[in-house]
Amino acid sequence: MSNYLGNYSLYIALIASVYLIFKSYLDANSENKYLDKNFILITSIQTIMITVSFFSLVAAFVISDFSNETVFNNSHTLKPLFYKVSGTWGNHEGSLLLWLLVLSIFLFIFLLNSRSQDAKYKLLTILFQQIIISGFLVFILLTSNPFKTLYPIPSEGLGLNPILQDPALAIHPPILYLGYVGTSIIFSASLAAMISGNIGDNWARHIKKWVLVSWVFLTIGILLGSIWAYYELGWGGFWFWDPVENVSLMPWFCLTALLHTVIVLQKRNSFKEWTIILSITTFSLSMSGTFLVRSGILNSIHTFANDPSRGLYILSFLFILILMSILIFFFNQNKISNTAKENFILSKETAILVNNWFMMFFLSVVLVGTIYPIFLEVLNGSKISVGPPFYHNLLIPFLIPFLIFMSFGPSLKWIKDKLKKFNYNILIIFLVSLLISYVILTKTENSFLLSIPLIVLSIYLLLVTIKDFFVSKSSISQKISHFGFSLLITSILLNGLFSNEFNSNMKVGDERIFNEKVVKLKEVNVTDVDNYKSLKASFEVTNKNSSFALYPEVRIYQQPLTITSEADIKTTLFSDNFLVFNILKDDGYYNVRYQYKPLMIWIWISTIFIGFGGLLSVIRKNEQKN
Amino acid sequence: MSKKIKFLGLLLTLIIIFIILLKGLNVSKDYSNEKLKSKIDFSLNAKKLFSDEIINISDLFGKNSPSVVNIWASWCAPCRQEHQFLMKLKDMNINIIGINYKDSPKNAKNFLSSLGNPYSEVITDNDGTKSIEFGAIGVPETFIISGKTNEIIKKYIGPLTSENLIEIKNLLEKNA
Numbered sequence: 009m010s011n012y013l014g015n016y017s018l019y020i021a022l023i024a025s026v027y028l029i030f031k032s033y034l035d036a037n038s039e040n041k042y043l044d045k046n047f048i049l050i051t052s053i054q055t056i057m058i059t060v061s062f063f064s065l066v067a068a069f070v071i072s073d074f075s076n077e078t079v080f081n082n083s084h085t086l087k088p089l090f091y092k093v094s095g096t097w098g099n100h101e102g103s104l105l106l107w108l109l110v111l112s113i114f115l116f117i118f119l120l121n122s123r124s125q126d127a128k129y130k131l132l133t134i135l136f137q138q139i140i141i142s143g144f145l146v147f148i149l150l151t152s153n154p155f156k157t158l159y160p161i162p163s164e165g166l167g168l169n170p171i172l173q174d175p176a177l178a179i180h181p182p183i184l185y186l187g188y189v190g191t192s193i194i195f196s197a198s199l200a201a202m203i204s205g206n207i208g209d210n211w212a213r214h215i216k217k218w219v220l221v222s223w224v225f226l227t228i229g230i231l232l233g234s235i236w237a238y239y240e241l242g243w244g245g246f247w248f249w250d251p252v253e254n255v256s257l258m259p260w261f262c263l264t265a266l267l268h269t270v271i272v273l274q275k276r277n278s279f280k281e282w283t284i285i286l287s288i289t290t291f292s293l294s295m296s297g298t299f300l301v302r303s304g305i306l307n308s309i310h311t312f313a314n315d316p317s318r319g320l321y322i323l324s325f326l327f328i329l330i331l332m333s334i335l336i337f338f339f340n341q342n343k344i345s346n347t348a349k350e351n352f353i354l355s356k357e358t359a360i361l362v363n364n365w366f367m368m369f370f371l372s373v374v375l376v377g378t379i380y381p382i383f384l385e386v387l388n389g390s391k392i393s394v395g396p397p398f399y400h401n402l403l404i405p406f407l408i409p410f411l412i413f414m415s416f417g418p419s420l421k422w423i424k425d426k427l428k429k430f431n432y433n434i435l436i437i438f439l440v441s442l443l444i445s446y447v448i449l450t451k452t453e454n455s456f457l458l459s460i461p462l463i464v465l466s467i468y469l470l471l472v473t474i475k476d477f478f479v480s481k482s483s484i485s486q487k488i489s490h491f492g493f494s495l496l497i498t499s500i501l502l503n504g505l506f507s508n509e510f511n512s513n514m515k516v517g518d519e520r521i522f523n524e525k526v527v528k529l530k531e532v533n534v535t536d537v538d539n540y541k542s543l544k545a546s547f548e549v550t551n552k553n554s555s556f557a558l559y560p561e562v563r564i565y566q567q568p569l570t571i572t573s574e575a576d577i578k579t580t581l582f583s584d585n586f587l588v589f590n591i592l593k594d595d596g597y598y599n600v601r602y603q604y605k606p607l608m609i610w611i612w613i614s615t616i617f618i619g620f621g622g623l624l625s626v627i628r629k630n631e632q633k634n
Numbered sequence: 635m636s637k638k639i640k641f642l643g644l645l646l647t648l649i650i651i652f653i654i655l656l657k658g659l660n661v662s663k664d665y666s667n668e669k670l671k672s673k674i675d676f677s678l679n680a681k682k683l684f685s686d687e688i689i690n691i692s693d694l695f696g697k698n699s700p701s702v703v704n705i706w707a708s709w710c711a712p713c714r715q716e717h718q719f720l721m722k723l724k725d726m727n728i729n730i731i732g733i734n735y736k737d738s739p740k741n742a743k744n745f746l747s748s749l750g751n752p753y754s755e756v757i758t759d760n761d762g763t764k765s766i767e768f769g770a771i772g773v774p775e776t777f778i779i780s781g782k783t784n785e786i787i788k789k790y791i792g793p794l795t796s797e798n799l800i801e802i803k804n805l806l807e808k809n810a
Contacts, residue, residue, distance in 0.1 A: 081712075162709060166773075299655075319659040327652050334648075338641045386657040 011076055014064035015155040017057040018145060021112070024054035025142040028134060036131040043127050047134060048119055054141075055112045062109045065154050066096045074165050077156040078102060083165045086539040087173075094178030100318075101154035103181055107298070108144045110182075110189040115141070118193050118218075125214065132200030133193075139332075140192055143325045151318045176236040184229030184256060188294040190222025191259060194266070195291035198284050199336050205343035207284070212274035217626060219270055223263045224622040230256050231615040238608075239575065246611060249399050254378045255297035258371055262290040265367035267622075268360045275422060276357060280344050282364075288333045295326045300378070352424040359417030366410045373402045405458065411465040411497070415472045418490060419480055437475065441468040452505055459505060466501055469494040485625035492617025499610040509603040515596045526550040527587075527602055540565040545589050545598065547576075558587045584608035680764055683734055683742060683756040691764075694731050694755055695779065700787070700809045702730045702802065703777040704753070705770050707737045708745035713774045716793035720752035726803060732756040735765055735773050778802065780809050 028050055035044060065078070069092045074080045082099045083092055097106045115137045122130055148154070197215055201207045233256065238246045247253060266286040272279045299322040351357050377394040445464040473491040480487065510522045519528045530546040543562040548555055561574040575588040586603040678691045695701050704720060706713040723730060732753035734742045739758065746756075759765055768777055768786070776798075778788040788805055790798060 164709075166710075320656070323652070323655055323659070327648065330648060331645075334641070334644060338637065341637070382658045383654055386654050 010064035010068045010073060011155045011157050014061040014068075015153070017061040017064070018149060018155075021054045021057040021061070022142060022145045022149070024050050024057070025138050025145060028054070028138045029142065032131045032135040032138065036128055036135065040127055043130055047131075051112075051116055051119055051134070055116045058105075058109050058112045062096075062105050065102055065105060066093060069093060069096050072165065074163070075157050075159070075161045076154075077158050078154045080158055080162055080165045084539070085164065088538070090175075090178065091173045097181050098177075101148070101152045103185075104144065104148050104152055105154055106182060107185055107189060108141065108148065110185050111137070111141050111144060111192060114189055114193050118197075121217075122214065126204060126206060129197075129200050129204045129206055132203055133196045136196035136199050137192065140196070140329070143329075147318075147321050147325065151321055174236055174240045176232050176239065180229060180232040180236055183225055183232060187222050187224075187226030187229050187263075188259065188297065190218060190225060191263065191287075191291045191294045193218050194222065194287045195333070198287035199333055202284055202336060202340045202343065205340070205345075207273075207280050207344055209274050209277045212270050212283070216270050216274060219263065219267050220622050220626045223260075223267050224619050224626065226256070226260050226263060227615065227619040227622065230260060231612065231619070234615075235612060239577065240572075246608075249377065249394075249396050251378050252301055254374045255293075255300050258374055258378070259290050259293040259297065261367045261371040261374070262286060262293055265364045266290055268363050272357055272360050278351075278357070279361075281341070284337065286364075288330075288337065292326070292330050292333075295322075295329065299323055299326055354420065354425045356417075356420045356422045356425075359413065359420050362413050362417065366406070366413070369406060370403060373399065404462070407497070408461050408465060411462075411469050411494075414490070414494070415465075415469045418482060418486065419476065433475070434472075437471045438468055441465075441471055448502070459501070462501055463505070466494065466498040470498050483625065483628075485621045485623075485628065487621070488624065489618050489621030492614045492619075492621060495610060495614035495617065499607045499614055503605060503607050503611065506606045507604065509601060511599070511601045513597045514600045515598065520600075520602075522602065523604065524552060525604075527600075529598070529600065532598070537563075543591070547587055547600075549578075549585060549587075549602075556585070558585065560587050560589050562589065562591055579609055581609065582606060678764060678767060680757040680759070683732075683739060683758050689757070691757070694757070695781065695784070699729075699781040700806050701779050701781065702728060702806070703733060703768065703779060704730055705733045705735050705759075705765050705768065705773050705775045705777075707735045707773050708741040709737065710735075710773045712793040714745075714749070716774055716795075717749050717752070719794045719796060719799055721750050722796075722799055723802065724752040726799075728803070728806065729754050733764055733768075734758045735770075736760060736762050776802075778805050778809075782809075 028047070031044070031046070031050075065076075067073075068076045068079045069083055070089065072079065072083055072085045072092070074083075078099060078101045082102075083095050087095070095102075097103045115134070118133065118137075119130070122133075194215060197218070201211050201215075230253075233253065234246045237248065237253075266283065269279050269283050269286055273283050299319065377398050381394055441464055444467050445460070448463060449460065470491075473487065473494045476482070476487050477491070508523060510520065510527075512520050514520065514529045516529055516531055519526055521527075526549070528548045528550070530548055532543055532545045535542050535544070541564040543564075545560055545562075547558040547560070549558060556578055558576040558578060560576040563572045563574060565572070571591070573588050573590055575586055577587075578585040583604060583606040586605055588601050590599040679688055680691055681688050702723065720730060730753050732755070734756055736759065742756070742758075746753075757764070765773075765775075768775075774793055776790040776794055777786050779785070780787050787809060788802075794802075
């Protein structure tokens with residue numbers, strides 16, 4: 009029943025999409041001043057149909073309807089209800105349906121929110137957005153229909169990959185998709201604004217909300233993915249430069265650049281073309297992300313299915329969209345009125361431009377690292393693996409100038425600033441940060457020459473952003489986000505500098521001494537839990553004068569058969585103690601990995617600050633309007 | 635004029651990227667999951683499906699030639715779908731060992747007698763533990779195991795497709 013409902017709703021949505029494409033194209037060419045009421049009506053019908061379709065898939069998962077192939081492949085009756093629901097988007101078909109749902113809801117919200125805008129602009133936005141929606145609808149119906157039926161009906165499903173049964177991961181994809189899909193609105197709106205020739209400060213004010221919303225969701229989505237990798241994968245890191253992680257980071261760099269550029273457009277009415285280029289690039293990167301993940305072209309833990317026909321479709325669709333936007337850009341370039349004013353070297357505009365250069369540099373490094381292996385394999389058949397050293401060597405040295413610019417850029421004035429008289433506050437802050445860095449660096453043995461300026465500058469930037477809370481006139485949301493960013497950089501650097509670990513085979517009763525700590529394996533208990541068998545180890549870590557216990561776990565799932573390691577992590581404000589163990593052969597030995605990671609929690613907290621700043625800006629914008 | 639050149643340059647770059655990515659789609663991925671067990675434990679014993687005889691797994695693998703191992707079950711819908719391709723592999727004189735995963739022997743035998751038996755030998759895996767040894771996470775999965783080093787050289791998760799057949803044949807020839 010729910011299969012038919014879900015399937016036919018998608019067809020109705022497709023018909024609505026085709027109607028809207030033609031109608032909006034025709035209307036955009038006529039000189040109508042007002043938007044036909046049908047647009048809101050048809051768009052809401054479409055949104056409702058896609059919502060119905062999505063929830064009929066959710067229902068099929070909840071009642072474990074194994075006549076549905078997607079449910080059969082990804083669910084199991086023994087699974088807790090929460091993971092039955094999150095299983096809906098924990099697979100290829102369902103996650104695309106979620107993409108589609110967010111696409112249509114965003115368009116609907118856009119229409120409700122842009123009443124005051126010019127009719128032609130709105131019509132063109134509908135046109136481009138519906139082209140994207142119809143592309144996804146056809147893709148789903150042709151290659152990844154989530155409502156394929158099975159006969160005879162199997163009595164039991166295959167289960168959800170246990171590695172995906174985690175609360176952070178249950179909400180990670182929807183949040184990330186909100187960010188990705190938000191960029192589609194920016195893309196459609198930019199092209200529409202380009203054709204209707206109304207790029208300027210008004211348009212910037214209007215689109216800035218969408219940029220902020222997408223950026224906040226993308227930031228939080230990346231954070232959740234990182235938290236999941238840290239707690240669930242059991243590798244003890246928070247970022248692995250895995251291609252799929254990179255794919256979410258690339259639009260983030262681009263969107264961060266756009267976020268700053270759009271402010272220049274709003275305040276100074278310049279950087280028009282650059283804003284459009286960034287909008288197009290951001291969306292293309294989000295779509296490429298979908299392509300790289302869904303096509304199986306990458307070797308990664310995240311890839312779902314290796315299906316070239318799907319890859320071919322998304323690749324073609326992606327290139328049609330990019331081609332379309334390039335054509336529109338070149339043919340409408342002359343419509344952009346040249347209002348660029350003289351730029352002075354010492355001004356906020358220049359500072360934002362510098363920010364953009366850095367973002368583009370970081371983006372290029374990650375882009376090359378991610379797709380170069382694919383290119384090389386095609387061109388000469390050799391396989392290379394691009395790992396963390398590549399990214400670290402290329403990115404870290406450039407953090408030094410970046411941190412310097414960030415410490416004074418945001419406080420520059422628009423148009424033209426003057427070199428002030430020497431500021432003693434700055435000197436004091438700099439000396440304080442030198443002192444703090446000296447104290448920190450004497451505590452570590454591995455002091456590379458590079459880490460000295462990095463630590464000094466990150467602490468300096470941290471202190472400057474704190475000072476800005478009391479002195480600077482810039483908006484509170486900017487202060488919070490910039491403070492969050494400097495905290496993030498400082499935490500990551502100190503975490504990298506002071507982390508250490510040991511790896512050893514131990515059996516029950518063994519002790520290992522490591523960095524003045526004693527790690528003891530006390531016992532291992534075997535129990536049967538709902539849908540898995542659990543081996544819970546009990547470790548005791550004794551420091552000089554305190555001790556604490558850690559209980560890592562190995563889970564053996566039955567459906568499908570998988571062994572996962574659940575790390576146990578003791579988190580304090582200062583450090584994380586991370587312990588994970590694995591089963592070796594049946595000779596009583598376990599492989600134990602213990603890691604000491606300082607300031608881990610501050611990496612999460614600072615990212616929340618970054619996102620919160622953006623969120624505050626969205627809310628405050630709405631307040632100002634009312 | 636310079637606008638035209640910019641446009642054409644961009645277009646050309648795009649087309650080149652498109653072609654390379656298109657080619658990349660068809661490049662086979664030798665699976666490199668970190669959790670994948672690279673060597674098989676041959677000390678395992680298993681029961682044969684047809685004769686109820688208990689054998690050591692190492693007896694099944696031709697000592698110096700690579701083998702194909704397929705994990706399947708009669709209740710598994712995708713297994714039914716890939717079965718025709720396994721039959722084609724058999725027609726290509728490729729030796730396939732089947733591991734019957736959590737299945738009743740009666741259903742398994744019915745499945746093979748109605749659709750044909752592509753396997754040179756089938757061993758049963760009632761509790762799923764043998765499949766764990768191969769690092770499998772579900773059915774169907776297919777493994778190519780090198781005859782010389784006993785390492786898994788390729789793993790297919792999910793049903794085989796017609797494109798996989800040629801790839802398997804090439805892999806076997808390369809590792810023979």
